[in-house]
Amino acid sequence: MPLVRCRRIRESDAVSTPLRRLRGPHYAWIVAGVSFVTMLGAAGFRSVPGVMMDPLHMEFGWSHATIGAAMSVNMALFGLTAPFAAALMDKLGVRPVVVTALTLVAAGTGLAVFMTDAWQLVLLWGVxxxxxxxxxxxxxxxxxxxxxxxxxxxLVTGVLTAASATGQLIFLPVVAALSEAHGWRTATLVVTAVAVAVIPVAGLLLRSWPSDKGLAPYGGASMVTPAAPAGGAVRAALAGLVLGARRPAFWLLAASFAICGATTNGLLQTHFIPAAGDHGMPATAAASLLAIIGVFDVAGTIASGWLTDRVDSRILLVIYYLGRGLALALLPSLLSPHVAPGLLVFILFYGLDWVATVPPTMALAREHFGESTPVVFGWIFAAHQLGAAVAAFGAGYIRDASGGYDPAFYVAGALCVAAAAMCWAVPRARATTTTPERVTV
Structure with a gap:
């Protein structure tokens, strides 16, 4: 049973709730643009941990595992919050949830300049x-x-997903340069300022539903008005978990997406800079390479969204995961004090592949769960971040125990092969909804 119940306006209702005639672009594109900027601003913090690991280690003496543990808390909550946030958007609306979220990001990063103990790192950056x-x-x-x-x-899914991942990576050179020239506190305050600047944009322009503007969805023929959600947000989020847990597709998508998180946010984003530093590469050079990943991530994710509208999502995911696994297995042999051509090839490929998995994974979830997709996919994304959390701590532990990151990269490569097999095993959903109407831009 769908978690969000909607009804289509009948022709007899048209007098009381008329559709607005558009002049200019559909407001859906404005909402998408504001959402892109919002996610870009919020993602600024996601670039901080990899750059800050060595400065925090040198100033406070915290181990890589301790700092990685704080990042694990962050990544776990980053994932576990998603289904509850989706349910809250159903109950309270998109705008208040987004504004509150940006405020939490700004508070956590801004107050971090005063921290002196590791538990404060966990509370502010983690929680x-x-x-x-x-x-x-x-x-x-x-x-x-x-x-x-x-x-x-x-396409929209690809563009918005690119905002989140790219925002994490394009901030890296700025954060690294500021941290090196003025200290990590100055860099953290810059990230805080970005999050604060986005708050009024989201507050003024975001809307929850097209019906709030008297419109049908983009590409839709009739306006859809939401019914009031039954029960609280926690109940709705847990109902989404129960709904997903009944179907094998949920577990296959969640497990493969956990590996996706482990091999991107958890391993490469958190530990690439210190791993490159172990081979003699300066932090600013390693940060610039991650920024290049962010640039190519835009093209890769948007292209993946375009392909998802046209190609079997399972085939796309198999290609993405197998390619990623091969790249990770080769990475230890590519790291050196200098940026060699082979490492550049790795960076360009990983940029194209970074979050290209999101549009086809979301499309498969939509095939199986229909209108309940936002909350159910929130749980699939929670698995993504739990995988990232395990990798963030596990790679740091491996580094402390063995003195290098090579074993972590080899394990991650093998896991990607397993993820490809899981995605291929996802069953095709039976057609239960009408085919979306096609429009020409």
Whole structure:
């Protein structure tokens, strides 16, 4: 039974709730644009941990495992918050949830300049920022794509997903340069300022449903008005978990997405800079390479969204995971004090592949769960971040125990092969909804 119940306006209702005639672009594209900027701003913090690991280690003496544990809390909450945030958006609306989330991100990063103990790192960067960024994750993307778009959902999903991942990576050179020149506190305050600047944009322009503007969704023929959700947000989020847990597709998607998180946010984003540093590469050079990943991630994720509208999502995921696994297995042999051509090839490929998995994974979830996709996908994304949390701590532990990251990269490569097999095993869903109407932009 769908978690969000909607009804289509009948012709007899047209007098009381007329559709607005559009002049200019559909407001759905404005909402998508604001969502892109919002996720870009919130993602600024996601670039901080990899750059800050060595400065925090040198100033406070905290081990890589201790700092990685704080990042694990952040990543776990980043994922576990998603389904509850999606349910809260159903109950309270998109705008208040987004504004609150940005405020939490700003508070967590801003107060961090005063921390002196490791527990404060866990509270601020782990808990507060984890809750804030988790409310602006791919469950938010699913909410916007499902509500505002009938046509071009795959493309919109790719663009918004790119905002989150790219925002994490394009901030890296700035954060690294500021940290090196003025200290990590100055860099952290810059990230805080970005999150604060986005708050009024989201507060002024975001809307929950097309019906709030008297519109049908983009590509839809009739306006959809939401029914009031039954029960509280916690109940709705748990109902989404129960709904998903009844189907094998949920477990296959969740497990493969956990590996996706482990091999991107958890391993490469958190530990690439210190791993490169172990081979003599300066932190600013390693940060610039991650920024290049962010640039190519835009193209890769948007292209993946375009392909998702046209190609079997399972085939796309198999290709993405097998390619990623091969790249990770080769990475230890590519790291050196200098940026060699082979490492550049790795960076370009990993950029194209970074979150290209999101549009086809979300499309498969939509095939199986329909209108309940935002909340159910929130739980699938929670698995993504739990995988990232395990990798963030586990790779740091391996580094402390063995003196290098090579074993972590080899294990991650093998896991990607397992993820490809899981995605291929996802069953095709039976057609239970009408085919979305096609429009021409």
């Amino acid at each position: 507060l920022v984890g809750l804030g960024t988790g409310s602006l994750s791919t469950a938010f993307v699913a909410t916007i794509a499902m509500r505002w778009f009938v046509a071009r959902r795959g």
